[in-house]
Amino acid sequence: xxxYFTPNDLAAFVFKELQxxxxxxxxxxxxxxxxxxxxxxxxxxxxxxxxxIKVAITLLDHNAIVEFEDKRASYxxxxxxxxxxxxxxxxxxxxxxxxxxxxxxxxxxxYYDDNHVLYIYGMIDQIIHFQNFLNYEREAKPMHPGIMQxxxxxxxxLSVMLDYxxxxxxxQDTLVKLYPNVFEFGxxxxxxxxxxxxxxxxxxxxxxxxxxxxDTVVYNEIxxxxxIQSISRVLLKIKNxxxxxxxxxxxxxxxxxNIKYALQYNRIEEAIMHIVDHITDSxxxxxxxxxxxxxxxxxxxxxxxxxxxxxxxxxxxxxxxIGAVRFVSSLSCVDGLVLLSPHLTVKGFGVLVTEQQQxxxxxLNKNKVKIKPSHFGTRHQSMFAYCLKHPDSLGFxxxxxxxxxxxxxxxxxxxxxENIKVYQFxxxxxxxxxxxxx
Numbered sequence: 001x002x003x004y005f006t007p008n009d010l011a012a013f014v015f016k017e018l019q020x021x022x023x024x025x026x027x028x029x030x031x032x033x034x035x036x037x038x039x040x041x042x043x044x045x046x047x048x049x050x051x052x053i054k055v056a057i058t059l060l061d062h063n064a065i066v067e068f069e070d071k072r073a074s075y076x077x078x079x080x081x082x083x084x085x086x087x088x089x090x091x092x093x094x095x096x097x098x099x100x101x102x103x104x105x106x107x108x109x110x111y112y113d114d115n116h117v118l119y120i121y122g123m124i125d126q127i128i129h130f131q132n133f134l135n136y137e138r139e140a141k142p143m144h145p146g147i148m149q150x151x152x153x154x155x156x157x158l159s160v161m162l163d164y165x166x167x168x169x170x171x172q173d174t175l176v177k178l179y180p181n182v183f184e185f186g187x188x189x190x191x192x193x194x195x196x197x198x199x200x201x202x203x204x205x206x207x208x209x210x211x212x213x214x215d216t217v218v219y220n221e222i223x224x225x226x227x228i229q230s231i232s233r234v235l236l237k238i239k240n241x242x243x244x245x246x247x248x249x250x251x252x253x254x255x256x257x258n259i260k261y262a263l264q265y266n267r268i269e270e271a272i273m274h275i276v277d278h279i280t281d282s283x284x285x286x287x288x289x290x291x292x293x294x295x296x297x298x299x300x301x302x303x304x305x306x307x308x309x310x311x312x313x314x315x316x317x318x319x320x321x322i323g324a325v326r327f328v329s330s331l332s333c334v335d336g337l338v339l340l341s342p343h344l345t346v347k348g349f350g351v352l353v354t355e356q357q358q359x360x361x362x363x364l365n366k367n368k369v370k371i372k373p374s375h376f377g378t379r380h381q382s383m384f385a386y387c388l389k390h391p392d393s394l395g396f397x398x399x400x401x402x403x404x405x406x407x408x409x410x411x412x413x414x415x416x417x418e419n420i421k422v423y424q425f426x427x428x429x430x431x432x433x434x435x436x437x438x
Contacts, residue, residue: 011037080122097120106125180418200213233329260352405417
């Protein structure tokens with residue numbers, strides 16, 4: 001008999017993990033977590049003007065906040081701003097405050113008093129930098145507030161994080177504890193590594209310099225990292241549209257496909273190459289500066305100008321990639337999948353799969369639990385059919401509820417990975433026992 005999980009199950013699991021953690025903060029008792037997650041869960045079942053409630057809660061002991069030392073603080077560091085007086089932690093108040101607390105920019109600071117009653121004590125700003133880091137749109141890791149953060153991510157969906165590591169998620173009636181890192185381990189990783197690599201000759205034309213075979217390996221590793229980031233960012237943007245979507249990476253752009261809107265868009269690939277090129281220039285300039293300093297000479301003004309210009313070029317290239325990712329993501333708003341080459345050049349959108357032959361079973365995650373394709377909707381079934389017939393392809397499907405799945409055919413079996421890692425999660429030193437990969 002299938003087990004259905006509740007907010008109390010989420011609370012029990014999070015309580016256990018926090019008890020085993022190395023956090024110096026006071027660890028909330030399980031009844032507090034029960035009330036916190038149940039209130040948020042039932043809040044998530046409400047709607048406001050036809051939209052589901054989106055809000056982030058930070059469990060923060062506001063009485064124990066220590067001001068950051070001047071040498072560590074930066075202008076974009078978070079700050080706590082209290083309500084006067086505190087506000088009751090209730091569904092009604094969460095719905096009202098969610099209008100003013102966009103989780104992309106702010107978080108509600110919640111804690112309990114001496115009688116173990118939860119209150120909303122204030123708001124935390126500058127959360128945009130935390131969100132941008134998770135979404136690969138910021139490189140520097142910002143300081144993170146509080147004991148833990150809980151976010152409503154959909155109807156009946158809660159996500160709990162400690163620092164930059166997920167503890168667990170409640171997806172309606174499913175408790176998610178593991179997030180398969182398909183981009184670094186397993187068949188999906190192998191597919192991308194093999195198909196996103198460039199030849200040594202091609203890279204030499206980009207870098208404008210001779211490369212050794214080991215240089216080529218290093219450059220392809222850098223490129224692969226940006227390919228993975230770009231795929232993750234596209235999937236996250238599609239998830240945020242809340243309408244579902246799919247992308248297909250393949251080398252055959254005609255067989256078993258009906259392309260409604262043919263389009264050749266290679267801006268993601270170009271942006272990645274621009275980044276790689278300018279990073280190389282930066283390394284060369286740094287080496288030149290080191291040599292001059294070693295000789296005790298003054299740096300020529302031309303070298304200063306070249307460094308400044310190159311830094312601007314790198315920033316422009318990163319911005320180019322951000323814009324290209326958003327452009328590609330928006331193509332998913334049309335019915336049908338977005339068709340991409342392994343180097344992430346768009347070949348068309350509004351694409352329909354004409355192949356209809358389904359596999360007998362689809363095998364889930366690493367444990368290979370099998371399930372009938374009819375259990376899923378038409379978007380998934382189309383991807384199953386295509387990947388079964390074209391094993392040299394890789395598909396990603398984003399459900400309307402935000403679930404992101406990877407699909408490919410391995411040794412004649414259509415495999416699917418659920419709850420895949422797409423955010424820039426980082427292992428917390430406070431939770432050594434929680435894996436990020438599977």
